[in-house]
């Protein structure tokens with residue numbers, strides 16, 4: 001496994017998926033779905049499972065999946081980001097699947113991963129609460145052990161991705177033994193869900209309330225922090241790749257338009273103000289790509305610097321995507337500011353994913369923790385309270 | 399940077415190259431030998447310029463793997479091949495365009511340090527629009543006689559040869575009447591006058607050519623076909639300036655006949671002197687502190703007790719990220735090349751990234767140092783490096799083709815955007831409009847400038 005070198009299978013996966021998305025998620029379809037409450041097309045979702053096996057991409061083969069890893073996940077998310085696919089893929093196949101795998105809970109995996117891989121169960125992960133933090137520390141949602149076995153959850157989650165349509169919600173909650181992960185079924189008594197109005201029209205979010213909702217513990221009590229930080233770290237890499245795909249599409253739109261649009265008797269792409277903007281967009285896109293890919297291979301190799309690298313990638317790709325999405329509108333002029341043009345859909349996705357799973361400044365602070373130590377502590381002590389929680393981090397850059 | 403970490407994740411072949419280089423160095427490096435002798439052994443081994451063809455003192459390795467070999471020299475504490483533009487620009491240009499005889503005459507001496515080279519391209523009236531240059535070369539029997547002026551010529555004061563662009567047919571359009579020569583610098587017709595740079599040092603020069611002579615046999619490439627040769631030089635300049643950031647490099651050996659005395663010391667003495675001298679002092683356009691990435695500033699922030707400041711932490715993390723990404727762009731380009739693919743767009747980014755990093759390094763250093771950023775030399779932070787790098791930072795955005803020209807190159811060659819019209823392109827050179835620099839015609843033209 002060589003960093004930056006995709007295998008023939010990985011390249012084929014990309015080509016197949018690109019073709020699939022061209023057929024099943026063209027812009028007109030994206031626009032149709034973004035106006036619906038569910039925000040996805042069940043028929044396409046089934047095809048993703050049956051035809052491509054995508055919903056089990058990282059699910060082990062014994063549970064009906066393809067058994068792939070972070071590099072394939074990055075390929076898939078990049079293509080989906082490029083097409084702005086409207087589907088609960090990130091919630092189901094990145095967040096929820098990631099959490100189940102990180103939990104190491106064989107029984108839960110055997111029960112939940114097969115229906116996820118088969119496309120019959122949409123799942124999501126609910127961590128953030130009112131403060132929006134994707135961390136299992138300081139949770140206000142409580143889990144009380146029931147006398148008859150199992151737990152009951154009370155509290156509120158927000159920013160739950162595809163939370164309104166999920167059949168399964170994995171919830172991080174504070175149990176007696178510490179932060180822990182729980183599974184809640186869609187129809188559970190005491191569960192209320194409210195779709196949220198979102199800036200990004202192509203990905204839905206929900207607020208979820210729990211009033212003594214019966215829930216099943218996943219993994220062990222107190223393991224929640226480790227599960228969540230591991231899951232979020234890998235999800236940040238996948239999201240960074242999604243941002244690369246979106247940014248590339250914005251650049252392509254700009255370059256194409258700059259070649260065709262004529263003003264002052266010349267294509268606008270021959271004016272340096274536009275040409276240089278496009279060149280800077282390319283620098284952003286390619287740099288973001290290097291960062292996301294490097295992080296993907298670091299994840300695949302479970303490299304000790306993964307926590308640092310994942311945060312660097314998420315911070316950089318977030319800002320690069322938004323810069324490129326904003327410049328794309330400028331290159332298009334008035335038409336770029338219209339509802340009908342797709343530029344704003346990417347702009348919305350860019351702005352939203354910029355802060356999803358932690359804003360760039362937060363990720364830079366995580367990186368700074370590895371480079372400089374927490375304030376008052378030597379560098380490379382990630383396990384410390386408030387630290388990002390990864391063993392064996394290298395200290396400073398050489 | 400982080401070459402140890404990265405080493406595990408570059409293609410497997412790099413591991414073999416590293417092993418081979420390491421074994422060779424171990425066998426041949428003797429701290430007691432003369433530096434001049436080491437350079438000869440190094441040149442004949444192929445490890446001085448591993449990306450060159452085997453026939454011509456190289457090992458025929460892709461640039462990616464050649465860089466790995468450089469890192470091994472650095473790791474072994476071995477003196478590197480000579481500094482300067484000989485290996486970086488003159489060698490590859492002569493390999494591509496020179497005759498067998500020229501290759502025999504020029505290549506080895508520039509590897510051993512016998513010959514130092516400078517680049518006689520820019521003129522008062524021709525910078526970005528290099529093809530508008532006005533220095534003339536007229537045939538005189540078996541020689542050409544050269545008259546004109548060059549400017550910003552780095553290290554001309556120590557060079558034995560100059561890569562000279564001169565106009566040999568003024569009636570042809572600007573790109574078609576230029577020839578490329580190897581000009582001997584040590585002759586009466588060549589006068590070098592140092593120019594003082596904004597850093598206070600004098601690394602670049604004006605070079606006045608009055609009746610300078612160059613043998614017809616030192617014409618590189620075709621008569622009036624010099625532009626194609628120049629493009630090779632410029633392409634190597636772009637990539638090597640970009641690659642400067644990241645990757646450990648050995649201390650370069652002194653180049654040129656004028657510094658022959660400095661090659662008489664032993665390898666051990668030379669290395670000791672290098673380690674003593676503060677890094678970055680070798681050249682004022684040099685951004686070697688910058689090449690070290692965020693590391694020195696991270697340590698400085700800790701020493702100054704600034705490492706708990708959230709703003710400082712943000713900017714150090716940002717700087718570290720961009721330095722790492724630049725290195726990853728390079729590794730990704732390497733990996734693509736080694737997988738046999740065409741170079742991707744990532745290969746064109748390094749030059750722009752390098753100038754961006756130089757600016758970001760400067761700003762981050764200022765933030766970390768606060769009021770101490772006002773001080774220079776021994777009174778300044780990092781023994782004056784913070785001040786020096788602040789002053790050196792504008793350089794990379796200008797030399798080797800400015801940022802604007804790089805963006806033109808990327809826009810047109812990588813993204814396929816239409817060129818800007820250049821009204822001067824088809825006209826005979828002698829009809830072009832003279833610019834403010836006066837001496838030669840500085841066309842308003844842009845196309846095919848230093849690109």
Ligand SMILES: Cc1cc2nc3c(=O)[nH]c(=O)nc-3n(C[C@H](O)[C@H](O)[C@H](O)COP(=O)(O)OP(=O)(O)OC[C@H]3O[C@@H](n4cnc5c(N)ncnc54)[C@H](O)[C@@H]3O)c2cc1C
Nearest residue numbers: 517519520525526550551552683796797798799800802844
């Ligand atoms: C430290 C240093 C070392 C150098 N060493 C050497 C050397 O060894 N040998 C050598 O030959 N040269 C050398 N140079 C010269 C360097 O290559 C030129 O300075 C550079 O190519 C710019 O040319 P110029 O200075 O004439 O500026 P100009 O070309 O006049 O440019 C001035 C400004 O106009 C912009 N500009 C020009 N044309 C365009 C265009 N088409 N589109 C948009 N903007 C444009 C430029 O980007 C710049 O901002 C060195 C320069 C420096 C700073």
